[in-house]
Amino acid sequence: MSDTLLTIDGLTKAYPGVVANSDVSFDIMPGEIHALLGENGAGKSTLVKMIYGLVKPDSGQMHLHGNPFAPPEPRAARSAGVAMVFQHFSLFDALSVAENVALGMENPPGLRQLARKIREISTQYGLPLDPARRVADLSAGERQRVEIVRCLLQDPKLLIMDEPTSVLTPQEVEILFRTLRQLSAEGTAILYISHKLEEIRSICKRATILRGGKIVGSCRPRDKSARELAEMMVGAELKLTDRAERRLGDVVLSVTGLDLAPLSQFGPSLKDVSLNLHKGEVLGIGGVAGNGQEELLATLSGERPSASGTVTFNGRDISTLAPNARRRLGVLTAPEERLGHAAVPAMSLTDNTLLTGCVRQPLAPHGFVDTRATKAFAEKIIGAFDVRTPGPQVAAQALSGGNLQKFVIGREVLQQPDVLVVNQPTWGVDAAAAAAIRQSLLDVAARGGAVIVISQDLDELMEISDHFAALNEGRLSVPHKTDGLSIEDIGLMLGGAHGMTPADAPHGTHAAHDGGPA
Amino acid sequence: MIGGIDITTLIAMLMVASTPVLLAATGELVAERAGVLNLGVEGMMILGAVGGFAVAVSTQNAYLGFLAGAVCGMVLALLFATLTQIFLSNQVATGLALTLFGLGLSALLGKSYEGMRPPATPRLDFGPLSDIPVLGRILFSHDWVVYLSLVLVALVWGFLRFTRAGLILRAVGENHHAAHALGYRVILVRFAALGFGGACAGLGGAYLSLVRVPQWTEGMTAGAGWIALAIVVFASWRPERVLIGAYLFGGITALQLQLQAAGYAIPVHLLSMAPYIVTIVALVLLSIAHRHGAQAGPASLGKPFHASS
Numbered sequence: 087m088s089d090t091l092l093t094i095d096g097l098t099k100a101y102p103g104v105v106a107n108s109d110v111s112f113d114i115m116p117g118e119i120h121a122l123l124g125e126n127g128a129g130k131s132t133l134v135k136m137i138y139g140l141v142k143p144d145s146g147q148m149h150l151h152g153n154p155f156a157p158p159e160p161r162a163a164r165s166a167g168v169a170m171v172f173q174h175f176s177l178f179d180a181l182s183v184a185e186n187v188a189l190g191m192e193n194p195p196g197l198r199q200l201a202r203k204i205r206e207i208s209t210q211y212g213l214p215l216d217p218a219r220r221v222a223d224l225s226a227g228e229r230q231r232v233e234i235v236r237c238l239l240q241d242p243k244l245l246i247m248d249e250p251t252s253v254l255t256p257q258e259v260e261i262l263f264r265t266l267r268q269l270s271a272e273g274t275a276i277l278y279i280s281h282k283l284e285e286i287r288s289i290c291k292r293a294t295i296l297r298g299g300k301i302v303g304s305c306r307p308r309d310k311s312a313r314e315l316a317e318m319m320v321g322a323e324l325k326l327t328d329r330a331e332r333r334l335g336d337v338v339l340s341v342t343g344l345d346l347a348p349l350s351q352f353g354p355s356l357k358d359v360s361l362n363l364h365k366g367e368v369l370g371i372g373g374v375a376g377n378g379q380e381e382l383l384a385t386l387s388g389e390r391p392s393a394s395g396t397v398t399f400n401g402r403d404i405s406t407l408a409p410n411a412r413r414r415l416g417v418l419t420a421p422e423e424r425l426g427h428a429a430v431p432a433m434s435l436t437d438n439t440l441l442t443g444c445v446r447q448p449l450a451p452h453g454f455v456d457t458r459a460t461k462a463f464a465e466k467i468i469g470a471f472d473v474r475t476p477g478p479q480v481a482a483q484a485l486s487g488g489n490l491q492k493f494v495i496g497r498e499v500l501q502q503p504d505v506l507v508v509n510q511p512t513w514g515v516d517a518a519a520a521a522a523i524r525q526s527l528l529d530v531a532a533r534g535g536a537v538i539v540i541s542q543d544l545d546e547l548m549e550i551s552d553h554f555a556a557l558n559e560g561r562l563s564v565p566h567k568t569d570g571l572s573i574e575d576i577g578l579m580l581g582g583a584h585g586m587t588p589a590d591a592p593h594g595t596h597a598a599h600d601g602g603p604a
Numbered sequence: 605m606i607g608g609i610d611i612t613t614l615i616a617m618l619m620v621a622s623t624p625v626l627l628a629a630t631g632e633l634v635a636e637r638a639g640v641l642n643l644g645v646e647g648m649m650i651l652g653a654v655g656g657f658a659v660a661v662s663t664q665n666a667y668l669g670f671l672a673g674a675v676c677g678m679v680l681a682l683l684f685a686t687l688t689q690i691f692l693s694n695q696v697a698t699g700l701a702l703t704l705f706g707l708g709l710s711a712l713l714g715k716s717y718e719g720m721r722p723p724a725t726p727r728l729d730f731g732p733l734s735d736i737p738v739l740g741r742i743l744f745s746h747d748w749v750v751y752l753s754l755v756l757v758a759l760v761w762g763f764l765r766f767t768r769a770g771l772i773l774r775a776v777g778e779n780h781h782a783a784h785a786l787g788y789r790v791i792l793v794r795f796a797a798l799g800f801g802g803a804c805a806g807l808g809g810a811y812l813s814l815v816r817v818p819q820w821t822e823g824m825t826a827g828a829g830w831i832a833l834a835i836v837v838f839a840s841w842r843p844e845r846v847l848i849g850a851y852l853f854g855g856i857t858a859l860q861l862q863l864q865a866a867g868y869a870i871p872v873h874l875l876s877m878a879p880y881i882v883t884i885v886a887l888v889l890l891s892i893a894h895r896h897g898a899q900a901g902p903a904s905l906g907k908p909f910h911a912s913s
Contacts, residue, residue, distance in 0.1 A: 139787070140785065159787050160785070160786060160787035161787040164787075172785060176779070176781070176782035176785040176786055177779070177782060178774075178775050178778040178779050178782060178783075179778065179779070179903060180774075180778050180902075180903065181771075181774065181775065181778065185771055185775075188768070188771060189771060189772065189775050189783075189786055189788075190786055194768070
């Protein structure tokens, strides 16, 4: 075993109340793309944090190139050749690209020389970047390039990537994969964490699967189906979403010629958005975040009323109605940001239930809170959506992202909406919970409600929606039937890869899609 | 002479009058760029004023007095740092408490020093340069602290803009979680920034009691610390604009004193108010004019940091 790059032997790390990792052992070969799979809370983050020196293991050893490796801090890990691209980018908005890169290096050269090196490396790997730009002005894909280039400048032997594709368009993913394959061919090993099983099947040679902090198996992802991988992660059989043939009814919600000024200084404006939503329909709206998703949800929820005549519900103009008036009519929404937008972080689940539930449910008759009824409704949500929490008295911020997401969606679904608009319903949620959320959205439609799902996860939209439309720079494309749409068609509807054309392919060419989602 | 006011004297006075606020604001700017809001500037200044005064009088050495003033301010700032960075107390409440504490403690310590005269702080000798008409009086007739304050502004500007340590400090103030994830010691950086800020505020306070007034009276900072805080905000956390703000404040202060001396029939209270009002109004106008494209404050400013989250 002298040729392994990194050997992990019996790593254990416990936090008060939970064992995050228990006796974890595996190894990574040079140049290998190795997947780390597991549900939310399976211990993947803790494991990579130990490798990167952010967390100290309680027991166990690591060996890098056969030498003992126990980085006391990230600095030591970096100088040993371990680099990491974080899920939530560790970038500084107000600083320039070059300054951000310099902060992640041990001995950065002067800024001018660094800028030249950034240009050099980024073109070499097909990830063009302008070192002088402010990070605040970059797209999500470009921000990730900053992180990757920062790592590459240090010539890493092992690159850890935590959920790298969750914010990228299909074309951007393809270019990222090309970069990763190039790195792998040059001998850099990559430890790849993702919930997207098809991606793992297409790019990873080996996978190690974690469940409840323990290794429960390893496999060659190419030999398994995505479903089998998901079942290994969950440790149980996965229910397929039940997509019964639905009959679309009358138009229930229509938006015509909607223009809206941007919500924030750098945000997009909505331009002439029109759509018709039928009873029993699931309409998927795809697109990279920041292209008007938040704005669209804010208009439909009533947070940001629009000009009269632009939004009609069952023939009635609701454009200028406030959120509670819309809730009363049956138009419910669940925004993307769970903490602080969909739920008040410091308030209990019961109180959070009351905040959107009191309009359609008898939770506060005559203005007085019926604590018992509210608590009962909160418990009903917790039960029906398998929210893992000690009880409804727990503060929203104490829940993990996935669990809070289940709660937020459940709260709206159980109010029997006629129209439900959700933004990023399964962002950061593990496979089993995501499947449950998707099923609940389909159930709303099956019951005769109508659902708009705004998401960046195209596989998800393909799975559940009847029609698909793309939102790009505030413009909504004409919805297409999802049957028969290919992922390339969708990529083009989304407006391509936002300038991410690799040096060797002319602009506008379809990227080859070997082994990707079919 | 215009309207009974000697412009040369006015400008020379302006530089002296601005120095305490300039020092305090420069220090606070560094602390805020590191992401800590320390509202205790007034308290650190006045403690520096009394500490510096007491040491200068007992040793009859003005240099030791200034050193003591800086140390007093720094000690108070490090107390603030310990409370807010290690024990995670609320920064706003702790800062306010620091001001009240400083005011009270300085009154107690200073009781026996009232009415005394401190040793003189000599002007720097520039030789023939001081004899140049007008310019010599304006530029080459001051004590060393005035020049130190200007050098300090330039150093802070260069430090934040060109050095790696300055970049790390800005990074910590911008996004402490990311800085921590990259392996930088957020709390250590903040301790250093706060300590520097406290030393500057203390030095500014000592300048008040040793040069500007020069004697010790209770509550002699008279809100200069608050003006320093306001200057930092309206200067959009930029050292060069802090200089403008502080000199504006000092300029109006000097002007109103001259107006009083020249016997203008303007009520004294209005004149005493003028520096505060004019500074705030001018800085508000400045930040409105620069609103487009101006950077907001450091993104992590005033937020508590704990490594676990």
